[in-house]
Amino acid sequence: MQNSTVEAIEKNKVKLTIKISSEDFKKGLQFAYNRNKGDIHVQGFRKGKVPRKVIENMYGKDIFYEEAINHVLPEAYEAAVKEHDLEPVYRPEVDVDTMDEAEGAVVFAEVYIRPTVEVPDYDGLSYVRMEIEPTEEDIERNLQHEREQNSRTITVDRPAQMDDIVTINFTGYMDGEAFEGGHSEDFELTLGTKTFIDTFEEQLVGKSAGDDVEVHVTFPENYNKEELSGKPAMFEVEILEVQAKEIPELDDEFAQDVSEFDTLQEFRDDITHRLRNANQERALTEQRATVLAQMIEKSNLDVPPAMYTAKIDDMVMEMRRSLAARGMRLEQYFEMTGMTLEMLEENYKIPAKESVDAELILEAVANKETIEISDEEIREYVAKNITPNQTVDEILGQLDDDGKKLLVRDLRIQRAMDFLLEKAVEVEALEKIEDATNIMDIVDVVE
DSSP states (O other): OOEEEEEEEETTEEEEEEEEOHHHHHHHHHHHHHHHGGGOOOTTSOTTOOOHHHHHHHHOTTTTHHHHHHHHHHHHHHHHHHHTTOOBSSOOEEEEEEEETTTEEEEEEEEEBOOOOOOOOOTTOEEEOOOOSOOHHHHHHHHHHHHHHTOEEEEOSSOOOTTOEEEEEEEEEETTEEEEEEEEEEEEEETTSOOSSTTTTGGGTTOOTTOEEEEEEEOOTTOSSTTTTTOEEEEEEEEEEEEEEEOOOSSHHHHHHHSSOSSHHHHHHHHHHHHHHHHHHHHHHHHHHHHHHHHHHHSOOOOOHHHHHHHHHHHHHHHHHHHHHTTOOHHHHHHHHOOOHHHHHHHHHHHHHHHHHHHHHHHHHHHHTTOOOOHHHHHHHHHHTSOTTOOHHHHHHHOOHHHHHHHHHHHHHHHHHHHHHHHSEEESOOOOOTTOOOHHHHGGGGO
16 A cells, blocks of 8 residues: 655655555566576576565675665656646655665655745736738738749750859869869859859859850858858869749639639638638737737746756756657757757757746736636547547547546646637737746747
């Protein structure tokens, strides 16, 4: 039988005293013995057949204690957390007091718990009114983008111009000697993209296929190869081909080729509709972020640092999963980018703080306003976020108690955000919020 007591040792931190019964500790010892007996060799016994008592007599009766406590403690800790209705925000600091096969074990676990947040008043909340209707420039820019996306390249018999694509062979020389990394063949270069250093691309304008060109440049002072930094160089360039983008005409035929519409006007109307919806969504996102930033600024949050650390750990784990989905390990990413785990964690510090603060504020608002989530609301939310081959009952059946609790928390947070928006006033201009964080990041917590 397991039992525990709890005492507050500082604000938002408690100490659990967990008693593990002799019976459960013995189960842990048997687990540790079974797991390790195959690696222990004793003369006169076959591998894996050495009796536990023989091993304990040879190496001490506590040889399996550490692994035994590691085996039984997680379950005992979770039971203690549930018994006292605690919500830890990070892994506990554990100290084993006593361990004995006959008496069981006593373990101390100090852990930070979710803080209680007092919600400030809602006075003065406001957000800037945003124009939802797309401008003519927005529509034309979108149409031009569609044209460029659907352009094709054709070989042209004329001198190269900016935005043309030239296929070239080149070799670079410094002080009359070819230098390493300065040679390439059949290289496609779009003029005007500043892919190459200095005025390399500009010196190819006006040249035609078949021309041999001497291009003179100077490497920048901060070039990534020290031996080239700030040095003049000459490139021998052979122009093999000049290609130009052929952009389609903006007419009904173009609309039929790139969309489901028969006329350019219908396609244009659809673009207008999509831009309007995007503007509406962007406005709502910025409204949420602005109001949330004001609430955080008005609040006097006292958050355990461990809660921010836990969020950073979650963000690192999410990056691991994201990279794994693309067939890459986090360690490979570090090798490619020159980043380290410490640098990544440092980059996550601000967004982690913003996310935690926002969640605590919104949850406090939900508690203050006694926001409750009905079973029907849960079903409606799940129905909107499942794939066609899933059913609501299947998804709900897969959720354990903790999963359902998190789902309800997320929905309460969303409702709290909607409540704050209703309390806020739309204004033409918004004064700068002193010490406000990046409001476009913290709004992610409610989306």
